[in-house]
Amino acid sequence: MLGAGSILNKKWILTAAHVLNDAWMYPGWLEQYVVSVGIFTRPTFLNENVTSTIKMYSIGDYIPHEEYSNEEGNNFEHDIALIKLGPEFNSKMEAMGADQLTFGYYICPVCLPCTGTCLTEKQLVDEDGISLIREGMSESQKCLEEEKLYLDNDAQIVLTGFGHMNSSVFPVTRRTFNPSRNLRQALLQIERQRTCEQRADEIRFNEDFGTFTFTDNMFCCKSGDSNKIIGACRGDDGGPVVREVKSVETGDACWVQVGIVSFGYRCGLNYPGYYTNVARYIPRIQSKTEA
Known part of the structure; x- marks a missing residue:
């Protein structure tokens, strides 16, 4: 478990750029990570059954802030990144084809400031x-x-x-x-x-x-x-x-x-x-x- 994020809409996750800072520069790195949503109780061992509320997605695209740079590990200016969801996986890590979220009680987007979605x-x-x-x-x-x-x-x-x-x-x-x-x-x-x-x-x-x-x-x-x-x-x-x-x-x-x-x-x-x-x-x- 590297870190966390929040749901913006059916396709995009908001997170911090430093979470994947050591990974995104290597070829093929996207295939090594999965985005999980709908988690309230975290599976703790490999063969544990995954509850039906949890959905897992590959990473379709990753966009850190253009001015973010943290080579020395102590710089957190512009520490923000966007993850675009790829195809969904089932509990056997088999691709299911769907590449967007279905909203419900356990999976829903957050409100953002300055967008008129909450504060008018x-x-x-x-x-x-x-x-x-x-x-x-x-x-x-x-x-x-x-x-x-x-x-x-x-x-x-x-x-x-x-x-x-x-x-x-x-x-x-x-x-x-x-x-x-x-x-x-x-x-x-x-x-x-x-x-x-x-x-x-x-x-x-x-x-x-x-x-x-x-x-x-x-x-x-x-x-x-x-x-x-x-x-x-x-x-x-x-x-x-x-x-x-x-x-x-x-x-x-x-x-x-x-x-x-x-x-x-x-x-x-x-x-x-x-x-x-x-x-x-x-x-x-x-x-x-x-x-």
């Missing part, structure tokens, strides 16, 4: 109910206002994944890697950007991560419970962090993916985790997945 312009208001959208604003300017609503005010967000279970074991190697059998969720709290930058400086100097730099294309989070160590860990990479948004008209809620699990040091033990800011990449996501 009517909801883009300040604390006094005054609209944040002004006449003549470009789509990118509107998106920045929406981004602020998601990430400001110490917002609480939810992480899901099958990541490593023991933050006291470090470093996490293939031998010590202990992923969860069941899908888990964790409550995180978004840190202020200045704090994220300061803690990134500490990681760079104290832990010898010489090229790690915090940018506006990222945000960071601490544990949502001050009494517990909670954070993303190995195996959660590329997975979504989402925030609940409620309609001011109906009260109905939807979940918007605000971030992608990108980088963390010791699984939240001493430092916040760092996440790719999805709102900054909406035009790119749309242009690649709608083509």
